[in-house]
Amino acid sequence: MLISVGRIKQLVIKEFIQIFRDKRMKAIVFVIPILQTMVFGYAVTTDITMIPAAITDSDRSLESRELARRFSASGYFQFAAAPESPAAVQELLDRGKVTVAIRIDHGFSKDLKQGVPTAIQILADGTDSNTAIVALDYAGRIIKKFSRDMAHPASAGAVRIDVRQRAWYNPELKSKNYNVPGVIAMVIMLTSLLLTSMAIVREREIGTIEQLMVTPLKPIELMLGKTIPFALIAFFEMILITAFAVLKFDIPIRGALYLLPLSTGIYLLSVLGIGLFISTIAKTQQQALMATFLYYMPAVLLSGFMFPIENMPLFFQYVTTVNPLRYFLVIIRGIFLKGNGLSLLWPELASLFLLGVVVLFLSTFRFRKRLE
Amino acid sequence: MHLRRIIAIAKKELIQIRRDPLSLAMAFLMPMLLLFIFGYAITLDVNNLTTIVYDLDRSGISRELVAEFTASGYFSVVRSAESPREIDAYLDTGKARVAVTIPEDFSKNISANRVAQLQVIVDGSDSNTATIALGYLDVLTDKFAQRLSGSSAPALIDPRIRVWYNPELKSRNFIIPGLIAVIMMVIAALLTSLTFAREWERGTMEQLISTPIKPLELVLGKLIPYFLIGVIDMALSVVMTIFLFEVPFQGNLIILAVISSIFLFGALGLGIVISIVTKSQLVASQIALVATFLPAFLLSGFMFAISNMPAPLQAITRIVPARYFVAALKDIFLKGNPFRYLAADVIFLVVFAFLIITIANSKFNKKIE
Numbered sequence: 001m002l003i004s005v006g007r008i009k010q011l012v013i014k015e016f017i018q019i020f021r022d023k024r025m026k027a028i029v030f031v032i033p034i035l036q037t038m039v040f041g042y043a044v045t046t047d048i049t050m051i052p053a054a055i056t057d058s059d060r061s062l063e064s065r066e067l068a069r070r071f072s073a074s075g076y077f078q079f080a081a082a083p084e085s086p087a088a089v090q091e092l093l094d095r096g097k098v099t100v101a102i103r104i105d106h107g108f109s110k111d112l113k114q115g116v117p118t119a120i121q122i123l124a125d126g127t128d129s130n131t132a133i134v135a136l137d138y139a140g141r142i143i144k145k146f147s148r149d150m151a152h153p154a155s156a157g158a159v160r161i162d163v164r165q166r167a168w169y170n171p172e173l174k175s176k177n178y179n180v181p182g183v184i185a186m187v188i189m190l191t192s193l194l195l196t197s198m199a200i201v202r203e204r205e206i207g208t209i210e211q212l213m214v215t216p217l218k219p220i221e222l223m224l225g226k227t228i229p230f231a232l233i234a235f236f237e238m239i240l241i242t243a244f245a246v247l248k249f250d251i252p253i254r255g256a257l258y259l260l261p262l263s264t265g266i267y268l269l270s271v272l273g274i275g276l277f278i279s280t281i282a283k284t285q286q287q288a289l290m291a292t293f294l295y296y297m298p299a300v301l302l303s304g305f306m307f308p309i310e311n312m313p314l315f316f317q318y319v320t321t322v323n324p325l326r327y328f329l330v331i332i333r334g335i336f337l338k339g340n341g342l343s344l345l346w347p348e349l350a351s352l353f354l355l356g357v358v359v360l361f362l363s364t365f366r367f368r369k370r371l372e
Numbered sequence: 373m374h375l376r377r378i379i380a381i382a383k384k385e386l387i388q389i390r391r392d393p394l395s396l397a398m399a400f401l402m403p404m405l406l407l408f409i410f411g412y413a414i415t416l417d418v419n420n421l422t423t424i425v426y427d428l429d430r431s432g433i434s435r436e437l438v439a440e441f442t443a444s445g446y447f448s449v450v451r452s453a454e455s456p457r458e459i460d461a462y463l464d465t466g467k468a469r470v471a472v473t474i475p476e477d478f479s480k481n482i483s484a485n486r487v488a489q490l491q492v493i494v495d496g497s498d499s500n501t502a503t504i505a506l507g508y509l510d511v512l513t514d515k516f517a518q519r520l521s522g523s524s525a526p527a528l529i530d531p532r533i534r535v536w537y538n539p540e541l542k543s544r545n546f547i548i549p550g551l552i553a554v555i556m557m558v559i560a561a562l563l564t565s566l567t568f569a570r571e572w573e574r575g576t577m578e579q580l581i582s583t584p585i586k587p588l589e590l591v592l593g594k595l596i597p598y599f600l601i602g603v604i605d606m607a608l609s610v611v612m613t614i615f616l617f618e619v620p621f622q623g624n625l626i627i628l629a630v631i632s633s634i635f636l637f638g639a640l641g642l643g644i645v646i647s648i649v650t651k652s653q654l655v656a657s658q659i660a661l662v663a664t665f666l667p668a669f670l671l672s673g674f675m676f677a678i679s680n681m682p683a684p685l686q687a688i689t690r691i692v693p694a695r696y697f698v699a700a701l702k703d704i705f706l707k708g709n710p711f712r713y714l715a716a717d718v719i720f721l722v723v724f725a726f727l728i729i730t731i732a733n734s735k736f737n738k739k740i741e
Contacts, residue, residue: 024650028658035662043670043681048503052679093536094709096699119532126538127546127706130416130500131677136533137507144514162487165506167496168463175499190661198654206573283394285653286566290398293562293661297402298409306675307414308501310422310469316413330466337497338464 003221011217011225015199019229033187033237034244040183041176041249044306048134054081054089054098061109067120067146071102076138089123099125100135112150169337177252180245181336182305185328187241188234188264189271189299193292195230196275201288204279219368227272234271238264254339263331263349269356270324276363280370299325324359327352377585381593385567389597396601399563403555403605404612410551411617416543418504419445424468426453431479433520437490440516441472446508459493469495470505482520537706545619549705550674552609553697556632557639557668559605563598564643565660568736572651587736591729595640602636613705622708631704631714634721635697639664641728642693648735668694696720 019025053071057064071077080098083089089101103121111118122139126132170177203209212222242260245251274295282288301307302316303325309317320326327348334340334348342349389396423441427434441447450468453459462468473491481488492509494502538545571577580590610628613619643660650656670676671685672694678686689695696717703709 019654022652022655024652024655028655032658032662036666039666039670039685042685044676048677048680050679094707095713096703122533124533124535126535126540127702128677129538129543129546132535132538134503134507136535137504137511141507141510162489164489164491165509166491166493167499167502167506168493170496170499170502172496178497178499191658194657194661195654198657202654281394284392284570285657286392286570287394287398289566289653289657290395290402290562293558293665294398294402294405297406301406301409302413307416308418308498311415311417311419312413316409333497340464344465 003218003224007217008221008225008228011221012228015226015229019195019199029191029233029237030240032191033241036187037180037183037241037244037249041180041245044175044179048131049076050078051076051100051131051135051138052080052098053077053100053102054083054092055079056083056089056101056103058106059104059108063109063112063150064104067104067143068102070142070146071139074138074142076135093123093125096125096127099128099131100139102139176249177337178333179306180249180251181332182329184238184241184245185267185303185325185332186300186305187237188267189325190296191237192230192234192268192271193275193278193296194289195233196227196272197278197282197288197292198285199230200226200276200279201282201285205284213371219371220364222371223276223364223367227276230275231265231268231272234268235261235264251336253336255335256341259331259335259342259345263328263335263345263352266349266352266356267324267328270352270359273356273359273363276367277359280363280366299323302326304329321351322355324352324355327355373586373589377589378593378596381585381590382596385594386597389601399559399601400605400608402559402562403609406551406555407548407609407612407617410547411544411612414547416500416547418501418508420448421446421470421501421505422450422468423447423470423472424451424453424459424462425449426456426459426471426473428476429474429478433479433482434474437474437513437516438472440512441509444508444512446505446512463493463495466495469498469501470509472509544617545706546702547675548613548617548619549701550672550698552606552613553635553672553694553701554665554668554674555609556602556606556636556697557664557694560598560602560636560639561643561646561660561664563601564595564640565646565656565664566653567594567598568644568647569651569653569656570647573653581738587738588729588733591641591644591732591736595637595644598640599636602640603633606632606636619705621705623704624708624711627711627714628701628704631697631700631718631721634718634725635693638693638721638725638728641725641732645728645732645735648732667692671695672698674698693721693724 055068055071057068068079072079077100081088081092083092083101089103092098093101101123103123105119105121108118108120120143122136124132124136200209203212217225238260242253246253275292278288278291278295282291302309302312302320303323304320305325309320309326312320330348331345331352334345338344425438427438438449442449447470451458451462453462453471456473459468459471459473463471471493473493475489475491478488478490490513492506494505496502568577571580614621642664646660646663647656650659667689668674671678671681671689671692673689674694678689678695681689700714700717703714
């Protein structure tokens with residue numbers, strides 16, 4: 001079972017020539033990863049600030065104005081309107097022009113001065129529940145602080161607990177620090193999967209695969225020749241995105257740099273294996289495209305990339321254990337944000353390796369059978 | 373424009389689609405799979421945060437505080453730490469997301485009416501969860517403090533909160549309607565982005581060109597069968613959303629049908645333009661994914677609020693058709709507004725569909741290069 005490295009090398013060169021014969025592919029391999037990084041870095045921010053709000057102040061007192069001032073000074077709310085009637089508030093909320101509408105009634109300051117408990121009405125648009133929860137939380141805190149500041153010293157019997165908060169790894173709680181490293185994983189997966197499966201199926205569709213079969217090429221050499229080019233492209237993209245992330249987005253890399261290509265290599269075992277597998281079930285490029293996407297979407301959604309795995313129902317948590325992306329994400333985030341090293345990441349690396357070996361084994365088996 | 377030619381092309385395309393049952397099956401499977409995952413697996417609601425507690429006070433009061441955290445359902449204490457190093461270990465390995473340290477003078481301070489301190493560390497990697505976790509902790513600690521104070525010092529200001537449209541604040545209710553837009557965009561792109569390129573690659577395009585068929589007739593003819601598939605997918609998705617996921621439906625079914633059809637037309641058209649321009653299935657597939665899936669998923673307001681994005685990106689979302697469809701869907705499902713509120717969105721979608729077909733028409737050259 002001697003494998004000729006020379007033959008594999010020729011195949012790899014041929015593949016590169018074919019791919020880049022189309023000048024647009026060069027642009028695609030370069031531009032798309034950067035584009036995705038940019039979009040994920042800037043658009044996918046779950047940091048919630050400048051929530052559009054409306055305020056109806058029927059009291060117009062010093063106190064009510066101070067409360068309003070605190071809302072806009074917090075940086076969380078941006079007053080977009082001052083509606084005069086409940087109907088106006090209704091329209092603002094219906095049209096989605098504001099997310100929160102605050103109403104301070106007449107008698108607010110009088111009650112405050114007399115130490116009588118008073119109420120403020122807050123209407124929230126619950127359509128985007130995430131924003132609504134955070135908005136209500138912010139509003140609640142602002143009101144609570146204001147309430148405490150206005151309180152008479154006579155309420156000395158009150159218990160006060162001061163919560164000292166610290167956020168580790170991402171102290172300013174910037175969501176891009178969490179998302180951008182993950183983009184590396186996603187882009188690598190998409191390009192490798194798509195290129196591998198489509199490239200192999202393309203030969204089958206056009207008919208050139210028969211020409212390949214009459215050569216002395218062994219199945220394993222064909223396989224390696226068809227997957228190595230895309231592994232190389234994947235590494236290139238990894239370097240590209242990492243450089244972009246660090247230079248443009250100031251994402252920290254706190255861990256050992258050597259772990260990045262190492263884990264990428266192990267990750268590619270599974271990804272290329274799946275690409276090979278797809279190429280064995282797809283007869284046309286259309287099928288390859290749809291099958292790739294059919295795998296890609298659930299893989300991304302159930303990986304912990306955007307949605308924490310701990311919040312999923314138990315059944316889905318089990319499903320994620322066979323998802324290579326899940327482990328790769330932990331490793332990547334560990335390297336970038338937590339400064340984790342081999343000692344902490346070895347379980348994920350081992351799982352990734354095991355998965356990769358199994359997937360490759362199965363795909364290779366199918367691939368060889370298909371060739372016969 | 374000859375209707376007969378358009379129908380002839382549509383029939384041919386339909387026959388070819390039928391010859392590829394695998395793709396057809398995947399076209400119907402995909403929306404169901406995505407809806408299933410989004411409906412059951414994914415939630416932005418934050419619960420059961422793994423917490424490690426380092427209680428140096430070990431008093432009745434500190435234990436009560438921890439009990440309140442657990443009872444809320446938001447926090448799940450996985451470990452009572454014995455040393456500060458355990459906190460490091462748990463947070464580093466991700467075994468816990470939140471670490472609460474109660475200093476040893478906690479209960480003493482409370483009894484003496486001094487300010488008592490609580491140290492909280494959150495894993496900030498996932499800033500979304502972290503922000504919400506800190507918010508919960510604040511609220512719970514406040515409630516605890518108030519309870520201990522007794523009713524002798526009620527809060528001076530009582531915020532009366534009412535939530536509209538989605539009163540239970542279920543993230544599912546706002547994610548799934550928007551998801552339908554994403555699904556439609558993706559399906560449209562995947563189905564049509566290869567159709568023209570495929571004919572070029574196989575060589576059958578030359579046969580088509582040698583017929584008297586006009587570009588517009590070819591485009592429309594190819595569009596029809598995929599439109600039908602899209603409509604079926606749309607109906608499937610809406611039925612699943614309303615009956616399986618119990619998302620409320622406040623609006624009008626007819627309006628929904630009309631807006632969806634216009635959107636579908638435009639989305640399919642976009643796929644066709646990509647297919648015409650690229651002439652290579654490999655290139656078309658990559659461009660299609662980036663030009664349709666990415667914007668629909670990230671820039672449509674489906675999951676990530678547009679108002680949170682930096683200004684240049686917000687401007688870009690204005691040319692993403694999915695943005696208008698997502699807004700319309702959320703409106704129809706959750707708000708049930710009168711049609712005139714949706715008019716602006718609909719006009720954009722109509723203009724987009726019109727433009728894209730015009731572009732397809734002009735870009736298709738009946739020439740062999």
